[in-house]
Amino acid sequence: MAEYEKIAKTGDIPSGEVRSFALGSEMVAVCNVDGRFYAFRDECTHQAYPLSDGMLEGRKLTCIYHGAEFDVETGEALCLPATDAVETYDVKVEGDDIYVLIED
Template sequence: MAEWMDVGEIGELPPGSRKIFNTPYCEIAVFNLAGEFFAIEDVCSHDGGELASGVCEGDQIICPRHGARFCIRNGRALTPPAYEDISTFPVRIENGMVQIDIDD
C-alpha cells in the first residue's frame, strides 16, 4: 500500500531545482526536470556517499565524490565506478502538492 509523503507545493520546486528529504527509511532527493518530478534515493551505489549535491546535466546526476553518473528518471547507473542502479520512488501531484511514495 502506498505511503505518500508531502514534499512541498509545486511552486516550492521550480524547474531545475532539487530538494532532499529525510524519511523513516532513507534520504530521498526530489528533482524537477523541466516540469517533471522524479525522486531517487540520495546514495551513490558505488560507495554509499550522498549523491544529490552533485552536478545535474540534463536528466543525469553526477556523484560529487567519484564522478559516477546516474539517470534521475530511472535510477540507472550510467558510468563507472558505479555499476549498480539506485532506488527511485513514485512521485505524484495531489492538490498542488508534490508527493513521494516512500513505501515502494
C-alpha cells in the same frame, strides 16, 4: 500497503535543481527536470555519499564525489564507478504538493 507521502512543495525545488528531504528514516532526493519531478534514494550506489550534492543536466545526475552518473527517471547507473542503479520512487504532484511512494 504503501501510500504516497507528501514530501515537498513544487516551489521548494527550482528547475534543474535537486534537494534532499527526510521521509521517516529515509533520505529522499527530489529533482525538477523542466517541471517534471523525480525522486530517488539520496545515496550514491558507489560509496553512499548524498546524490543531492550532485549536478543535474536534464535527466542525468552526476555524483560530485567520484563522477558516477545516473538517470534520475530510471535510476540506471550510466557510468563508472557506480555499477548498480539507485532506487527510484514514484512521484505524483497534486496542486503544488509533491508526493512520493516508498515501498517497504
